[in-house]
Amino acid sequence: MRVVQVPRAGGPLELVERNIPEPQPGWVRIKVEACGVCHSDSVVKEGLFPGIQYPRVPGHEVIGVVDAVGEGAKPWKSGQRVGVGWHGGNCGYCDHCRRGEFFACTVALLTTGISFDGGYAEYMVAPAIALASVPEDLSSAPSAPLMCAGVTTFNALRNSGARSGDLVAVLGIGGLGHLGVQFAARMGFKTVAIARGKDKEAFAKKLGAHYYIDSQASDPAAELNKLGGAQVVIATVTNADAMTAVLGGLAPNGVLMVIGAPANPLSVNPIPLLLGQLSVKGWYSGVSIDSQDTLNFSALHAVHSMNEVFPFERAVEAYDRMMSGKARFRVVLDVSAKA
Ligand SMILES: [Zn+2]
Numbered sequence: 274m275r276v277v278q279v280p281r282a283g284g285p286l287e288l289v290e291r292n293i294p295e296p297q298p299g300w301v302r303i304k305v306e307a308c309g310v311c312h313s314d315s316v317v318k319e320g321l322f323p324g325i326q327y328p329r330v331p332g333h334e335v336i337g338v339v340d341a342v343g344e345g346a347k348p349w350k351s352g353q354r355v356g357v358g359w360h361g362g363n364c365g366y367c368d369h370c371r372r373g374e375f376f377a378c379t380v381a382l383l384t385t386g387i388s389f390d391g392g393y394a395e396y397m398v399a400p401a402i403a404l405a406s407v408p409e410d411l412s413s414a415p416s417a418p419l420m421c422a423g424v425t426t427f428n429a430l431r432n433s434g435a436r437s438g439d440l441v442a443v444l445g446i447g448g449l450g451h452l453g454v455q456f457a458a459r460m461g462f463k464t465v466a467i468a469r470g471k472d473k474e475a476f477a478k479k480l481g482a483h484y485y486i487d488s489q490a491s492d493p494a495a496e497l498n499k500l501g502g503a504q505v506v507i508a509t510v511t512n513a514d515a516m517t518a519v520l521g522g523l524a525p526n527g528v529l530m531v532i533g534a535p536a537n538p539l540s541v542n543p544i545p546l547l548l549g550q551l552s553v554k555g556w557y558s559g560v561s562i563d564s565q566d567t568l569n570f571s572a573l574h575a576v577h578s579m580n581e582v583f584p585f586e587r588a589v590e591a592y593d594r595m596m597s598g599k600a601r602f603r604v605v606l607d608v609s610a611k612a
């Protein structure tokens with residue numbers, strides 16, 4: 274089979290031939306159909322996490338078909354179409370796992386494409402627990418980003434504490450935000466999109482936003498207050514100052530949910546936090562059942578990731594395009610496409 278691997282931290286992506294892996298007990302083998310190219314793949318490319326073993330195949334937005342099942346890998350069968358996302362597995366018996374906080378597993382937290390080889394490949398193996406069932410009416414390449422960008426925004430929104438009818442703002446309409454706006458509107462929130470520039474307004478409204486705030490032309494906090502204040506702002510941007518700028522627009526007990534990852538620290542003025550009982554909260558994407566819920570919701574409510582699709586052979590170009598920040602909006606490798 275062919276895989277695209279990172280040979281060493283900081284090394285180039287390279288297309289190489291490997292033997293097709295056999296699934297160990299509790300794991301399944303997947304014939305990959307599509308894999309999204311996510312900014313977090315740079316963790317592998319640049320060696321940003323400690324302990325990554327190289328060569329490593331990145332990719333954690335995978336959709337494919339189960340093709341071999343290891344002993345005891347319940348309940349999966351060959352021929353089922355499945356997705357694999359960021360959360361690749363957890364031990365199930367540490368204190369955090371026993372509290373249901375699987376993302377914080379201290380014994381065997383597995384991350385797809387980081388702890389084990391991911392979806393930039395014709396085949397991959399994954400723990401059975403990491404699999405989400407893909408509904409029939411979602412095609413593979415268009416839906417692959419739902420396995421990371423999708424579940425991250427969907428799961429943050431549904432765990433934000435906002436109730437239907439509440440004012441919910443999505444800060445940034447890029448790879449995460451264009452999905453966040455669609456989910457928020459379809460979940461029944463009064464949905465505000467906040468982005469830079471007037472030109473994005475029509476697009477934001479097409480995605481489902483009821484209001485649009487141009488953060489270049491106006492103070493987003495003041496504009497949110499004119500609408501009554503936001504119960505939740507989902508911050509998808511990678512600029513800490515842009516996040517800070519919306520804090521004053523939260524309603525009492527409002528929550529700033531951080532899912533974008535700025536390189537610089539987020540500095541927060543404590544006074545509005547005290548006076549408004551505000552929270553700043555992070556959100557881990559989700560586990561496999563959260564991904565499965567995301568896929569089902571997307572199929573039911575016509576949420577679509579907008580993608581630039583590349584054939585597998587052009588993975589290097591696809592990765593560079595994603596890193597350029599210019600892609601509209603996600604980048605996907607179509608692995609099953611014939612060259
Ligand atoms: Zn990702």
Ligand SMILES: [Zn+2]
Nearest residue numbers: 364367370378
């Ligand atoms: Zn654990």
